Amino acid sequence: MIPLHVEQVAYTYPNGVVALQNISFSIAPGESIALIGQNGAGKTTLARQLNGLLQPTQGRVLIGDLDTRQHTVAKLAAQVGYVFQHPEHQIFKRTVRDELAFGPRNLGYPADRATALVTQALRLTELTEFAEDHPHDLLPALRKRVTLASVLAMDTPILVLDEPTTGQDARGIQVIGAIIDNLRAAGRTVITISHDIDFCADHCHRLIVLGGGRVLLDGPAEEVFGRPEVLEQTAVELPQLARLTARLGLPLAWQPEALLDALEARQHQQGQQ
Amino acid sequence: MISLYQPRDSPIHRLHPLTKLTLSFGLIAVALGAPVDWAPLLLYVAVLVPLSYVAQVPGPFLSTSWRLLLPFAISLFLIQSFFFPEGTQILARLGPLTVKAEGVRFAFASTVRILLITGALLLTLLTTHPGLLMTGLVQKGFPPPLAYVVVTTLQIVPQMRERARTIIDAQRARGLETQGSLLVRMRALGPLVGPLVLGALLDVEERTLALEARAFSATSAKTSLYDLRDPAAERIARWAVVLGIAGLIAWRLLEALQ
Numbered sequence: 001m002i003p004l005h006v007e008q009v010a011y012t013y014p015n016g017v018v019a020l021q022n023i024s025f026s027i028a029p030g031e032s033i034a035l036i037g038q039n040g041a042g043k044t045t046l047a048r049q050l051n052g053l054l055q056p057t058q059g060r061v062l063i064g065d066l067d068t069r070q071h072t073v074a075k076l077a078a079q080v081g082y083v084f085q086h087p088e089h090q091i092f093k094r095t096v097r098d099e100l101a102f103g104p105r106n107l108g109y110p111a112d113r114a115t116a117l118v119t120q121a122l123r124l125t126e127l128t129e130f131a132e133d134h135p136h137d138l139l140p141a142l143r144k145r146v147t148l149a150s151v152l153a154m155d156t157p158i159l160v161l162d163e164p165t166t167g168q169d170a171r172g173i174q175v176i177g178a179i180i181d182n183l184r185a186a187g188r189t190v191i192t193i194s195h196d197i198d199f200c201a202d203h204c205h206r207l208i209v210l211g212g213g214r215v216l217l218d219g220p221a222e223e224v225f226g227r228p229e230v231l232e233q234t235a236v237e238l239p240q241l242a243r244l245t246a247r248l249g250l251p252l253a254w255q256p257e258a259l260l261d262a263l264e265a266r267q268h269q270q271g272q273q
Numbered sequence: 274m275i276s277l278y279q280p281r282d283s284p285i286h287r288l289h290p291l292t293k294l295t296l297s298f299g300l301i302a303v304a305l306g307a308p309v310d311w312a313p314l315l316l317y318v319a320v321l322v323p324l325s326y327v328a329q330v331p332g333p334f335l336s337t338s339w340r341l342l343l344p345f346a347i348s349l350f351l352i353q354s355f356f357f358p359e360g361t362q363i364l365a366r367l368g369p370l371t372v373k374a375e376g377v378r379f380a381f382a383s384t385v386r387i388l389l390i391t392g393a394l395l396l397t398l399l400t401t402h403p404g405l406l407m408t409g410l411v412q413k414g415f416p417p418p419l420a421y422v423v424v425t426t427l428q429i430v431p432q433m434r435e436r437a438r439t440i441i442d443a444q445r446a447r448g449l450e451t452q453g454s455l456l457v458r459m460r461a462l463g464p465l466v467g468p469l470v471l472g473a474l475l476d477v478e479e480r481t482l483a484l485e486a487r488a489f490s491a492t493s494a495k496t497s498l499y500d501l502r503d504p505a506a507e508r509i510a511r512w513a514v515v516l517g518i519a520g521l522i523a524w525r526l527l528e529a530l531q
């Protein structure tokens with residue numbers, strides 16, 4: 001398991017758009033991070049720096065001790081798995097199982113390890129029953145899970161997920177959330193880009209808030225959700241329950257149990273008065 | 274939608290879209306009908322390149338044109354010069370492989386044809402707003418569904434380029450090595466071309482559905498956002514080109530029949 005360092009990174013697209021400015025943070029193994037911010041804030045651009053698809057125009061990105069400027073994306077792929085936002089473009093094998101084996105084979109894993117990883121990824125994404133189907137015969141939501149599974153099968157210490165929950169039904173969101181929790185419990189690093197702030201609150205312990213290509217906030221959920229005025233700048237709303245606690249004048253909470261605790265504490269207080 | 278269109282104020286931009294399309298096809302017909310292999314190259318250099326300067330788009334024209342050509346040219350030369358079946362005149366030997374003169378000639382002829390065809394259509398697309406192209410065709414009595422398919426198919430090229438970039442990124446992120454020796458790159462072709470072709474097929478399907486959803490099969494006259502100027506001179510020029518193409522084809526056919 002390896003750490004990830006982003007050091008004073010700036011990035012300007014070839015057409016002159018300044019997408020990132022002076023970004024620095026480190027991520028330790030076992031962290032589950034959410035990247036949030038409004039459209040155009042620079043989330044995808046930043047995520048693409050993390051596996052070398054884009055290289056910083058200033059500063060550097062270190063994956064363990066690999067500088068992304070000195071290695072090919074294919075080489076870095078053994079360390080960082082990246083699930084694309086519109087992944088249907090990458091599918092090309094005739095069966096789901098073969099599609100999943102593509103990554104491990106590229107990375108040169110021995111056949112038995114690759115097979116085991118594919119089987120495990122199928123199970124985690126609840127795709128086992130579709131293993132022999134043609135990926136393009138699946139519903140879009142399942143097809144998207146195929147690409148998540150195809151990256152899981154690469155068994156990388158770090159994973160980047162770009163908008164994994166869009167287009168998923170409630171069950172799909174649950175499955176993806178559970179995968180993130182399991183990866184984290186296994187000491188992997190997961191970085192999730194998502195518009196679904198409730199999903200981030202549930203599955204990520206640290207939030208990095210981007211706005212205008214800069215880091216506006218970086219900290220644990222309770223700290224970030226305590227700064228609604230900054231979140232507003234980049235069009236991020238608090239989770240529904242957090243907004244409810246604010247309206248009720250209760251201490252900040254965004255999980256049902258925490259909200260119930262706060263309510264009970266208040267009732268208790270009122271009973272004593 | 275991604276489009277090649279480059280807004281400028283030039284005489285070429287002001288031509289009726291149908292005129293530009295007709296002239297393109299006329300030029301292509303002349304090039305393909307000419308008796309010498311290098312005719313398309315000559316027409317490209319002597320006609321299309323100067324026109325791209327008149328249209329104030331020489332940069333995008335030249336760079337896109339060559340980028341479109343290069344993959345074709347390389348594979349044609351590789352395959353044809355080594356494997357041209359009827360070749361007898363051997364130019365060079367590379368181990369077990371032989372480069373045959375007939376193969377090289379065939380590859381050259383095909384490459385310059387592709388250069389001219391893509392060049393002519395490219396210049397039309399660079400100088401014509403996609404909406405105007407569509408409107409122009411419909412106003413001239415093209416059935417709307419046909420006009421739609423013509424226009425969107427012409428636009429597939431830039432879309433494919435965008436998509437190719439996405440696919441390359443996605444496969445590299447799954448550990449596919451795409452840089453390095455020729456062998457490495459050839460191995461990368463399958464995972465790149467597969468999704469590209471599939472995506473294009475899905476697009477065509479979507480386009481057909483979009484047609485139906487937009488009530489394109491309805492028969493009433495469609496109102497149009499743009500009102501296009503079409504001077505008599507252009508109409509006459511178009512008919513002349515059409516007659517010219519017909520004449521050329523007839524002449525080549527007659528020649529072949531003798």
Ligand SMILES: Nc1ncnc2c1ncn2[C@@H]1O[C@H](COP(=O)(O)OP(=O)(O)O)[C@@H](O)[C@H]1O
Nearest residue numbers: 013015017019038039040041042043044045046
């Ligand atoms: N390929 C590109 N070329 C030029 N500019 C781009 C490109 N991709 C994104 N941008 C610009 O960079 C900024 C950040 O975009 P992006 O990282 O996609 O934001 P997000 O993922 O947060 O929506 C935006 O202003 C966007 O328009």
Ligand SMILES: [Mg+2]
Nearest residue numbers: 043044045085
């Ligand atoms: Mg994005």
